[in-house]
Amino acid sequence: MLVLSITAAIFLIVAGILAYVLVKYRSRASNGEGEQEPPQIYGSNQIELSWTVIPILIVVMLFLATTRVVYTTERAQRPANALDVTVIGHQFWWEYRYPELGVVTANELHVPVSDHPQTLPTYLTMSSADTDHSFWVPRLAGKMDLIPNKVNTMWIDPQMKGLYLGQCAQYCGVQHAKMLIRVYADSPEEFAAWVEHQRQPAVDDPAVAEGRNVFMHNACISCHTIRGTVATGRFGPDLTHVGGRETIASGSVPNNPANLREFIDNPANFKPGALMPPMHLDTHDLDAVTAYLTTLK
Amino acid sequence: MATQIPVNELHDQGAQAPRRLWLEMLHGWVTTVDHKKIGLMYIGYALIFLVVGGFEALLMRIQLAIPNNHFVSPEVFNGLFTMHGTTMVFFVGMPILFGFGNYLIPLMIGARDMAFPRLNAFSFWISAFAGFLLYFSYIGGSGLYGAGSAPDVGWFAYAPLTARVFSPGHSTDYWTLALLLTGIGSIGTALNIVTTIICMRCPGMKMSRLPLLPWIYLVMSGLTFVAIGPLTAAQIMLMLDRYVGSHFFDTQAGGSAVLWMHFFWIFGHPEVYILVLPAFAFANEIIPVFSRKAIFGYPAMVAASVGIGFISLSVWAHHMFTVGLGPGGNTFFVLATMIISVPTGIKIFNWLATLWGGKIQFTASMMFAIGFLFQFLVAGLTGIMLSVAPFDWQLGNSYFVVAHFHYVLVGAILFMVFSAFYYWYPKMTGRMLNEKLGKWHFWLFVIGFHLTFDLMHVPGMLGMPRRIYTYEADRGWMIWNLLISSGAIIQTVATILFVYNMVSSYFKGPIAGSDPWDAWTLEWSIPSPPPSYNFAEIPIVGSRRPLWDLKHPDDPDTDYEMGQADPQEKQEEGA
Numbered sequence: 001m002l003v004l005s006i007t008a009a010i011f012l013i014v015a016g017i018l019a020y021v022l023v024k025y026r027s028r029a030s031n032g033e034g035e036q037e038p039p040q041i042y043g044s045n046q047i048e049l050s051w052t053v054i055p056i057l058i059v060v061m062l063f064l065a066t067t068r069v070v071y072t073t074e075r076a077q078r079p080a081n082a083l084d085v086t087v088i089g090h091q092f093w094w095e096y097r098y099p100e101l102g103v104v105t106a107n108e109l110h111v112p113v114s115d116h117p118q119t120l121p122t123y124l125t126m127s128s129a130d131t132d133h134s135f136w137v138p139r140l141a142g143k144m145d146l147i148p149n150k151v152n153t154m155w156i157d158p159q160m161k162g163l164y165l166g167q168c169a170q171y172c173g174v175q176h177a178k179m180l181i182r183v184y185a186d187s188p189e190e191f192a193a194w195v196e197h198q199r200q201p202a203v204d205d206p207a208v209a210e211g212r213n214v215f216m217h218n219a220c221i222s223c224h225t226i227r228g229t230v231a232t233g234r235f236g237p238d239l240t241h242v243g244g245r246e247t248i249a250s251g252s253v254p255n256n257p258a259n260l261r262e263f264i265d266n267p268a269n270f271k272p273g274a275l276m277p278p279m280h281l282d283t284h285d286l287d288a289v290t291a292y293l294t295t296l297k
Numbered sequence: 298m299a300t301q302i303p304v305n306e307l308h309d310q311g312a313q314a315p316r317r318l319w320l321e322m323l324h325g326w327v328t329t330v331d332h333k334k335i336g337l338m339y340i341g342y343a344l345i346f347l348v349v350g351g352f353e354a355l356l357m358r359i360q361l362a363i364p365n366n367h368f369v370s371p372e373v374f375n376g377l378f379t380m381h382g383t384t385m386v387f388f389v390g391m392p393i394l395f396g397f398g399n400y401l402i403p404l405m406i407g408a409r410d411m412a413f414p415r416l417n418a419f420s421f422w423i424s425a426f427a428g429f430l431l432y433f434s435y436i437g438g439s440g441l442y443g444a445g446s447a448p449d450v451g452w453f454a455y456a457p458l459t460a461r462v463f464s465p466g467h468s469t470d471y472w473t474l475a476l477l478l479t480g481i482g483s484i485g486t487a488l489n490i491v492t493t494i495i496c497m498r499c500p501g502m503k504m505s506r507l508p509l510l511p512w513i514y515l516v517m518s519g520l521t522f523v524a525i526g527p528l529t530a531a532q533i534m535l536m537l538d539r540y541v542g543s544h545f546f547d548t549q550a551g552g553s554a555v556l557w558m559h560f561f562w563i564f565g566h567p568e569v570y571i572l573v574l575p576a577f578a579f580a581n582e583i584i585p586v587f588s589r590k591a592i593f594g595y596p597a598m599v600a601a602s603v604g605i606g607f608i609s610l611s612v613w614a615h616h617m618f619t620v621g622l623g624p625g626g627n628t629f630f631v632l633a634t635m636i637i638s639v640p641t642g643i644k645i646f647n648w649l650a651t652l653w654g655g656k657i658q659f660t661a662s663m664m665f666a667i668g669f670l671f672q673f674l675v676a677g678l679t680g681i682m683l684s685v686a687p688f689d690w691q692l693g694n695s696y697f698v699v700a701h702f703h704y705v706l707v708g709a710i711l712f713m714v715f716s717a718f719y720y721w722y723p724k725m726t727g728r729m730l731n732e733k734l735g736k737w738h739f740w741l742f743v744i745g746f747h748l749t750f751d752l753m754h755v756p757g758m759l760g761m762p763r764r765i766y767t768y769e770a771d772r773g774w775m776i777w778n779l780l781i782s783s784g785a786i787i788q789t790v791a792t793i794l795f796v797y798n799m800v801s802s803y804f805k806g807p808i809a810g811s812d813p814w815d816a817w818t819l820e821w822s823i824p825s826p827p828p829s830y831n832f833a834e835i836p837i838v839g840s841r842r843p844l845w846d847l848k849h850p851d852d853p854d855t856d857y858e859m860g861q862a863d864p865q866e867k868q869e870e871g872a
Contacts, residue, residue: 003685007678014674017649022667025588027656038656040852043594043647051646052639059635062685067628069687074624091463131458132554134619134694138760142690145619148457148548150555152621165772169619169694169762171451173458174371177765273371 002065006058076155079119083111087126089133089146089168091275092175093237093250103198104225106237107250109183112191114157120188121157131173137166137183145170158185167251174273180251201228202240202296211292214285223276226296236276243296249274261290330414331829332399335421337725339396342425343389344796349432350384351792353377355785358749362782364770374766375449376468380431382452383472386568387479388428390710394575395420395486397717398514400725402490404820404827405508407499407836412492416485424482427475434471448472451764453565454535456546456557461539470539477532480525487521490514499819501838508818508841509581509592512599516606517574523610524567531560555620562613570609573705574602576673576713577644580666583720584648586816587663588655591854594647595841601640601647608637618689627686634684641677645670660814661735665716668743672708676701679754697757703750715742715795722799723809727825730806734798741791748784752777817842 025038087109088095097104111122126135128146136143137156144154158164168179186194204212212229215221221231227240242248245255249270253259262269265286266278281289317325326334357377360368369377399417403410411417435447448468450458459469494515498507535557537543544550546557585592592598614622614630622630648670657663679701683689692698715738722730756774768774812821819836820827821844840846840854 003682003688007681011674011678014645014649015671018652018667018670018674021649021652022657025652025655025657027589027658037589037849038654040591040854041593041650041654042591043597043650047650048594048597048643048647052643055639055642059639062681063628063632063635066631066685066687069685070624070627070631073687074627131463132455134762136694136760136762138691142687143619143693144690145621147554147620149551149553150621166760167762167765171375171455171458171764173463174375174449176375177371177767180769 003062006062010058078123078155079121081120082155083120083122085109085111085122085124087124087135087146089126089128089130089135089172090235091130091173092168092179092271092273094135094179094181095129095237098195101195101199103195104238105198105241106245107180107182108245108247109181110186110191110194111156111158111183112188113159113161113185115159118188119157121155123153123155126152126154132170133168133172133179134170135166135181136169137164137181139164140166140183143169156183158183161185161187165251175271178250178252178271180247182247182251197244198241202226203243204228205295208288208292208295211288211290214281214289215292218279218281219277220279220289239293239296241296243294257290257294260293261286264289264293330410330418332403332411332414332417333725333827333829333831335417336396336398336400338425339392339399339421342421342428343393343396346384346388346428347393348792348796350381350389351789353381353384355789357381358782358785360766361768361778363779364768364772364775366767369766371766372449375451375764376447378764379448379451379454379472383431383448383476384428385706386452386572387476388424388431390572390706391479391483392424393714394517394572395483397579397714397721398490398517398575399486401721401820402493402511402514403497404724404823404831405511405818406494406497406502407819407832407838408493408497409831409835411489412497413489417489420482420485420489422482423485424479427478427482430478431471431475434468453561454557455561456535456552456554457548459535459539460547460549462549470536473532473535477529480529480532483521484525487518487525490518491522499832499835499838505596506838506841509595509598509602510578510818513574513578513581513602516602517571517578520567520571520574520606520609524564524571526564527560528564531557531564534560555617558617558620559613562616563610565616566613567609569702569705570605572710574605576669576710577602579713579717579720580648580669582816582818583662583666583716584670585651586720586814587658587660587666588652589658590651590655591842591845592647593650593653594643597643598647601643604640605637608633608640612637615684615686615689618686619693631684631686635681638677638681638684645674645677660719661730661732661739662716662719664736664739665712665719668739669709669712669716672704672712672746676704676709679704692757694762695757696761696763697754699763700750700753700757703753708746708750712742712746715739718795718799720814721820722802723813724820724825724827726803726806727809728802728806729809729813730802731798734794738791738794738798741787741794745784745787745789745791748787749781750784752780752784756781812844815848817845817848819843 084098084100086097086099094107096106096109112120114120124135126144126146127150128148130148133146134143135146140156140158141154144152146152162185164183164185166181166183168176172179216230221233223233223236225232225234225238225240247253248255248260249263249267252270264279264281267274267276268278326338329335356369357374360366360374399411446468448471450464450469450472454472457463494507494511534545538545538547544552546552546554548554581592581598611633612630614626615634618627683692683698683701719730719735756777759772759774761768761774809825811824822836823832836843842854846853846855
């Protein structure tokens with residue numbers, strides 16, 4: 001990269017001169033006393049001019065290169081087939097809404113892979129529900145802040161299938177550290193299947209009716225949505241297909257019944273400072289709710 | 298303005314007045330308006346907070362040394378990084394640099410005190426009070442929703458995290474008030490420095506003969522005027538938001554979070570230069586003396602400092618490349634940020650040219666100054682990299698940035714402050730610091746510094762954001778963090794050596810005499826420590842290096858200045 005090579009070259013030259021000067025012009029006398037003072041040189045306008053003009057030329061070059069990249073990134077032509085996702089930052093989790101597909105999910109973002117013959121970038125429209133956040137998946141793109149009362153956009157185009165990790169990069173409160181991002185780049189077929197599945201309402205398995213009952217009769221519903229039920233809260237993540245996610249607590253721990261149970265019992269077990277309160281369910285109810293949520297594939 | 302000269306005391310600087318009671322001594326310090334005593338109190342106060350802030354850093358490094366550590370809770374960690382940043386910038390950086398300025402400027406320009414001695418005392422005490430107020434929050438405040446005491450909103454306290462919805466406790470108020478008060482102190486001192494330099498130079502000291510240290514403090518104080526204003530305004534607006542129901546930054550009611558960022562960074566970036574300019578100032582005095590040569594390109598150095606002063610007012614939004622300012626705004630701040638590297642580069646080249654052809658004496662002071670040169674070069678170059686906006690989109694707010702600005706704050710500023718201690722401690726106390734311990738301090742600190750802050754660039758590039766209290770083991774950041782933390786421990790040891798050196802040399806160090814370094818500026822013409830009236834007779838100077846002229850009547854600076862056609866021009870440029 002241009003910037004890196006220029007700065008490396010400057011470093012080598014200047015540090016080289018420094019080292020040379022230190023060795024060449026070190027004081028030879030064992031004690032400075034009695035030594036002749038070196039000739040006094042006060043300056044030279046020609047030399048000053050040269051080390052003013054040359055850096056200015058370097059700056060102009062770097063600036064032009066930077067400007068080109070800034071404009072090509074921020075003013076990129078949006079392909080007609082690009083996917084739109086609305087990203088909303090919350091303390092301390094991510095809400096993803098696919099307005100054209102009617103899908104709402106949390107913390108695990110699925111996008112189609114955008115390999116070469118078939119470019120399919122995803123455009124993220126971003127804002128925040130509370131404090132500032134920043135969306136940063138280093139291997140996909142630079143970061144972009146999510147700021148309340150402001151709408152930002154960025155785009156990603158993962159070239160390879162797979163999981164890309166990232167996390168919130170703007171301090172947003174107590175659990176800023178565990179506001180992790182997981183982006184799954186799926187093949188077009190997988191992505192289509194995932195979307196189709198996400199559009200279904202929640203599974204209603206009579207075997208876990210008891211847990212469902214506990215969920216619907218506790219405070220859970222005031223913060224969480226499970227589509228097809230009375231739970232329509234918007235404060236916490238949409239749980240319609242929570243059982244199908246690989247992690248819970250915004251990527252902090254693997255999604256298995258033991259972790260889920262511990263999290264519901266007291267979210268501070270994994271995320272002290274998370275806004276979900278401890279639910280104070282008895283063991284029986286806790287097991288029932290865990291079983292219910294596990295079925296929501 | 299000038300105090301009276303007690304003529305009968307002129308020649309007995311060695312013999313102190315009879316021993317006074319402890320209480321009388323204390324009373325003397327509390328009520329003093331002497332710029333030297335106030336300067337020393339600034340420095341002492343800053344050193345106490347340096348230890349406190351360093352301890353906070355150490356706790357954080359212990360927490361981050363291994364993944365999923367439970368050494369401190371997230372609430373405590375968030376308080377630690379907020380307090381570390383706030384302390385180091387406002388209660389270490391500012392007072393230590395103001396302290397040296399306070400002490401040295403009147404001595405270097407041949408004055409008997411600052412222009413406004415009482416304002417000087419007021420500024421110190423209000424800043425000192427602000428520091429204690431901030432730390433009182435550990436007892437008196439509680440922070441973010443559900444969190445413990447001490448401010449925990451980050452040292453730049455982005456809105457709307459500071460709104461009452463998110464920070465219901467009072468710790469944010471302690472933070473706000475502390476910054477408000479210390480800002481008043483800073484403006485008072487800056488005003489004092491500017492007035493002193495403009496009005497109180499001794500006869501013959503034209504602006505073109507002003508030593509570079511006061512010159513740069515003049516620029517730094519000018520910047521302080523411009524920079525502290527917006528910060529103070531923003532703090533008042535935040536108070537209004539929190540208690541009167543205004544909505545400047547209250548996004549829930551249509552306020553703007555971005556507005557706070559602009560307010561904060563138009564203070565915050567000039568602040569970086571307020572802190573680094575005095576480091577340049579020290580280097581401008583120390584490097585020539587230990588190279589045994591006059592500074593190369595004095596007019597260019599002045600022009601570069603003034604240039605940095607102006608340009609630094611138009612770079613603030615490079616902290617905001619990821620906020621979504623749009624390509625036009627971003628490229629403007631890219632350009633401004635890159636341009637500032639030109640005058641900064643001029644300074645580095647001039648220092649190199651000063652070394653060139655000299656006879657370099659490797660005293661502890663000079664070694665720290667050379668460390669400064671090298672590290673400032675690296676910091677400048679990573680700064681250029683970060684000024685490239687797309688690079689910043691990737692690495693902004695990551696550990697790469699943390700490494701970059703610690704390279705400036707520690708690698709450049711703190712190194713130069715250490716250098717200044719070794720250089721001026723003999724003047725301040727009358728005794729030399731131990732050179733051998735000084736060199737141990739230097740090498741240990743260099744090793745610790747590079748271990749910590751060189752490696753800190755790496756987890757940033759591997760995707761580790763700043764301000765996280767812990768991280769997962771599978772991210773590959775552990776080994777780096779472990780090494781970074783071990784460097785922090787080496788730096789701690791080095792700092793303990795330094796403190797020990799300062800204390801023991803105060804009692805046992807060799808007597809310094811008035812001019813231990815064979816230096817050239819006016820402060821070395823009077824006894825160490827200087828008497829309260831500084832100069833028995835106000836000196837008259839005929840060049841930039843009055844003591845050089847005295848010591849080398851065969852080759853005085855005056856000759857050179859006579860030959861120069863245009864010192865007048867530079868004077869106008871600076872004014």
